[in-house]
Amino acid sequence: MTARYAGIAGELREAIMRGDYDVGAQLPSEAELAVRFAASRGTVRQAVAVLAAEGLVGSRQGARRIVLGRERSQSFAELHSFAQWARSMGHRVTGRVLEQRRRAADAAEAARLALRPGDAVLRVLRLRSLEGEPVLLERTVYAGWIAPAVESLPADCESVTQALYEGVGLVFAYGEHLIDAVAAGTEDARLLSVRRGSPLLRQRRVTTTPEGRPVEWSDDRYRAGSVTFSIRNSVDANPLVRQVGDLRPSS
Amino acid sequence: MTARYAGIAGELREAIMRGDYDVGAQLPSEAELAVRFAASRGTVRQAVAVLAAEGLVGSRQGARRIVLGRERSQSFAELHSFAQWARSMGHRVTGRVLEQRRRAADAAEAARLALRPGDAVLRVLRLRSLEGEPVLLERTVYAGWIAPAVESLPADCESVTQALYEGVGLVFAYGEHLIDAVAAGTEDARLLSVRRGSPLLRQRRVTTTPEGRPVEWSDDRYRAGSVTFSIRNSVDANPLVRQVGDLRPSS
DNA sequence: TAGGCGAACTTGTTCAAACAAGCTAGGCCC
DNA sequence: GGGCCTAGCTTGTTTGAACAAGTTCGCCTA
Secondary structure, eight states: OOOHHHHHHHHHHHHHHHTSSOTTOBOOOHHHHHHHHTOOHHHHHHHHHHHHHTTSEEEETTEEEEEOOOOOOOOHHHHHOHHHHHHHTTOOEEEEEEEEEEEEOOHHHHHHTTOOTTOEEEEEEEEEEETTEEEEEEEEEEEGGGHHHHHTSOTTOSOHHHHHHHHHOOOOOEEEEEEEEEEOOHHHHHHHTOOTTOEEEEEEEEEEOTTSOEEEEEEEEEETTTEEEEEEEESSOOOEEEEEOOSSOOO | OOOHHHHHHHHHHHHHHHTSSOTTOBOOOHHHHHHHHTOOHHHHHHHHHHHHHTTSEEEETTEEEEEOOOOOOOOHHHHHOHHHHHHHTTOOEEEEEEEEEEEEOOHHHHHHTTOOTTOEEEEEEEEEEETTEEEEEEEEEEEGGGHHHHHTSOTTOSOHHHHHHHHHOOOOOEEEEEEEEEEOOHHHHHHHTOOTTOEEEEEEEEEEOTTSOEEEEEEEEEETTTEEEEEEEESSOOOEEEEEOOSSOOO
C-alpha cells in the first residue's frame, strides 16, 4: 500500500509534469494542499520533501514553493538496469556476454565487495547496444555468492537485474557511482567500434543489497555522445561529490 | 542558529567518520539516540534522514540502521566553487580569465537562463589549474543582470563564487549538472595541454538563485584523470538520471 | 511614485502520541 | 543443526499543536 505522502507526491509530480504549474511558478501553500488532499500539514510536508529531493521544487522559509524544473526523474531500478532504461526511452536494446570467468578477487575488488583478496569472484564482460549500435561495455565483477545465479543466465539476457530478481529474489538497494572520462583502450575500441584513444564516459559502480551486502563492482564505459548523466542539487542537499584524480593524463 | 536535527546529524556524521561505527555496523536505535541527544524521536528521524540523503546510512523498516560508507560529502558551495573545493583538498589552485565579452544570447543560452534570445549575456572563458597544471576550462555564460558584478572582478580572481557573494550578496541555491565525455577540440587541447581528440570530462551546469532565477550556464571541461564525480543513490532516493545522447560519435 | 511599516500568510522546527509494518533473537521441537 | 513461532524491539506513517523565522502585500506618508 502506497504511503499517503508518496501518493500526494505522485499527484503533485504529475501536475507539474502536465504543466499545471510552469517552471518558476508557485505551488499552493501547505495549508491549501492539506485541505485539497485531506491530509495533515506534516504529511503534505513529507510529500513536497520528496519532490524537493528530486529537484522539482525549491523552497524558502516564508515564501511559497516554486517549480524548478519538469525533468522526469528515474527510479533506482531504472538507472540500474540498462535494458529497462533503454526500453523506457523507446529504444531497441540488446545485451551480449562476451566473456565470463571465475577467478580470485584482487585487492581492489575484494575491498569493493567486502571480500578477502583471493576469494572467488565472477568476472563478466558484456556489450550493450542501442538500435544495433554498440554503446556500452560493462566489466562487472560479481561476488562469489551470487556467481551461480549469474552463470545460469543466458548469454543474451537482456536485463540481468530483472532476471536475478526473478531467479533468486535478489534486490539491489544502494549504489555508489564514480563518473569520469577515459581514453578507449584496445579492447574498448574494438568492441565499441571507436578509435583507440577516443573519449569514453566511464561509470564505475558498486551495488549493494538492502542488508548492506555488496553484490557487484562494475567498470562501465559508454561511447561518447551516447549517454549523459544528469544530477540536480541544492544548498539543502548536494548528492554530487567532486573528487580529485591523480592529476596525470589517463592511460 | 543550527537546527537541532542538523546538529545531531553533524555529531552522528563525525562519529561515523571517526570510525565509531564500521561500515556495515548498526547505529543505535532511534529511541536510544533520542535519549542520548535529549531530543524527540521525530527530531532524531530528521537527523538520520539527512545522513541517509548523504548515502552514509541505510535503513529497513524494523531493522536498525547500518553504516553504508564513510566518504565525506560536499556542501553545495564546495562543489560550486572550484577554488574552495581545491583548497579543501589541500591543493594549490589558480584561476585566470582568458576572454570576457558581452554578446547576445543564442536560443540555447536564452532557454537555460530564462532570457529571450538576443538578450545581452556575458561570456567568460576561464582556465583553472591545480598545482600549476591546467585541469579545467570553463566557458561560462552569465545572465546580463549579473554581468557588471562579474566584469568588476579581477582576471585572476580565485573564487568567483565567493567574490560575487561578498560584492553583491549573490547567493546560489540550486544547480543542475549534465555530465558526459567529449573529445578535446582545438581550443580545449591548446589551453589544457592535451592532444586534440583526447578525452575530456564535460560538466554542463546551470546555477540558480534561491528565488529561482538562473544566474549562469557553464560548459566546463576537465582533463581526463583530473577529477571524478561521485554519487550515491538508493531505492528511496535516486538523484542520478541517465539520458540518451544523440547516438552519433561526438565531434 | 517610492519607501516604510505591519498584519497576514508561509515555510521551518520541535515535540508527542498512536498505530502499522517489519526485523531479531530466543525458545522449543524435530 | 534447522525450522518454526512469538515477544519484544525497531523503523515507517500520520496526525496535530505550538512556536520560530521569514516573505508578501496592502496601506499610508513623504
